[in-house]
Amino acid sequence: MAPWIVASLYLIDLALKIVALGVVPKNRRPSSGMAWLLLILVVPLFGWVIFLVLGRTKLGRRRNEQQAEVNALVAERAAHVPTLERDFPGPAYVRSVATLSRNLGAQPVTPGNKIDLFPVYAESIAAMTAEVDKASAWVHVEFYITAWDNVTGPFYEALARAVDRGVKVRLLFDHLGSKGIPGYKEFTARLDASGIEWHPMLPIAPFKRRPDLRNHRKILVIDGMVAFTGSQNLIEPGYNKPANHKLGREWTELVARVEGPAVSALNLLFCTDWYSETEVKLTDELGTVPTPAGDIEGQVIPSGPGFSTENNLRAFTLLLYSAQRRLSITSPYFVPDESLLYAITTAAQRGVEVELFVSEAGDQFMVYHAQCSYYEALLRAGVRIYLYPAPAILHSKFFSVDDDVAVLGSSNMDMRSFVLNYEVSLMLLGPEVVAEMRKVEDNYRSISKELLLEDWLTRSRGAAYLDNVMRLTAALQ
Known part of the structure; x- marks a missing residue:
């Protein structure tokens, strides 16, 4: 190959990488920006093509x-x-979440x-x-x-x-x-x-x-x-x-x-x-x-790419941080961002009883393995993980906080639901509705197998490697 061709390819490769450093991180969470930059730095031309196709979340x-x-x-x-704030007799954090969601999504309680x-x-x-x-x-x-x-x-x-x-x-x-x-x-x-x-x-x-x-x-x-x-x-x-x-x-x-x-x-x-x-x-x-x-x-909490404020992520995170006694989460696709992961693990570390229901087997290869990459951190923090038995897919999406709040709807706890999908969540207040939700949780627990840290750590190195690679792809939002 002629030297001038080699030099030209080198300069193009260098230019693509330099431009990426200034363009990709704009208005993007650091983890997502770093994932995109890694892809572009490793395979510049291919990475740029994928970024131009999938890197924008605006609808027009x-x-x-x-x-x-x-x-x-x-x-x-x-x-x-x-x-x-004036009418609800429950805890102050409920009023705070309700005000947040009204300000972001316009819907009142x-x-x-x-x-x-x-x-x-x-x-x-x-x-x-x-x-x-x-x-x-x-x-x-x-x-x-x-x-x-x-x-x-x-x-x-x-x-x-x-x-x-x-x-x-x-x-x-x-x-x-x-x-x-x-x-x-x-x-x-x-x-x-x-x-x-x-x-x-x-x-x-x-x-x-x-x-x-x-x-x-x-x-x-x-x-x-x-x-x-x-x-x-x-x-x-x-x-x-x-x-x-x-x-x-x-x-x-x-x-x-x-x-x-x-x-x-x-x-x-x-x-x-x-x-x-x-x-x-x-x-x-x-x-x-x-x-x-x-x-x-x-x-009702609406969210999606038509909102720039990630309504569901903000409401969910605030609710998880507010839990005082018990937190039960059911999500088929649990691939949290840093804020949500910290909220869940912090709750467990400060003494809240935290449980997570997920499927034993996944129906989406990449998402399932990305989800598995979080299990060790969750288990070490004290979160109890229950595996809903295969071959069923646990697709329910809900969680409850203490005896005060139940939330259900279409939203998973993953970055797709927080950024890329239009979703609807329904926040329900009061011990009566939480008690009804508890019946569903109790049924799931009775038929699920608890995942223990010592068992999880025995999985193969190949499986752990695959989980970590898929975790990286989940950040490409």
Whole structure:
């Protein structure tokens, strides 16, 4: 090779590295910036290509404007709602978290809610189907993954019956999340034939935005009076994948049925996402105000790339630091950033009883091994880790703090859920709802195996190496 070619390649390589040092760290957490820099310094050209495709988390000016418009509307309508600092008799930290989430996500805490938990997959779909059959005006459906299959068929048939009797049915699903499910073309054809109005969320647009920015929310609202939210996607529990069926692998979930003012907050998120995807404002549907149905105070916490403040991460971290006696966490994908890891380990080290429920076996190779890289630090800090037995996948996403707070929704405790995904979390206040959550936790504990530090340290060096490599990839946000 000619000397001038060698010199040119060297200068290009050097230039790519120097530019990266000044560009990559901008407005990025140090761990993420260092991971990107390491990739670019090791393989400059390839690293730059990946960074240009996946290194941006912005959705674009139009979507940001829409989110700001909705936040302003919510703040205006919620101005008359008393702040929790004056009204909630519980501990001060609850009031602090509620104020934080209201300032970031515009949603206030509302009293008068009734919550029913569904930890059984088939029962939650049956409950949703029954409510759709009662619909008289409109039904709003939003799920990350959905399919018309042998389990969800009754639900979609109920939606079609609703359309036939004059109910307006609107459906949103994540483009990438649902398109990868077998039978997608047949699914959309059946939707067209049913009269359901549907739109894919965040359709792939490589030159407009990062392709892996996804809408991960799970929301169902009927007539503005009843809503469902939680971890469960609208699909059969093996995700229509032959490999899962062969293994006997099914997903375990937790879904909440909601009545009361929190329904309006969940419906607002659907209407926001509908506006983003269609440019249509559902003004009439936003005017529906449910009556009080119970005595639980609740707050909807929206988060995602449309917010620059990582709403769920801030709220979760503050709640974990505030725990005084007991902290129970269930997360299928537990890949925390430094702040969340410190909050959990610090809680255990200061005497809080901390437990973490995760799956014994993972369904996502890279995420599972990145998650495993944290187990040693957690166990040494005193966190008790329970492995939900394979072949099931523990997909529920919730946690409880002392006897004061329960949080459930679509958000994992990983950087994807904190930065790259639109998520919805529902914070519920009071010992009654926490007691119901404890029943779910107790059931998980009764069938799970506790992971002990001495056993974990006997795993092979190859497995530990793989875990650490995957941990590095998790920081490429």
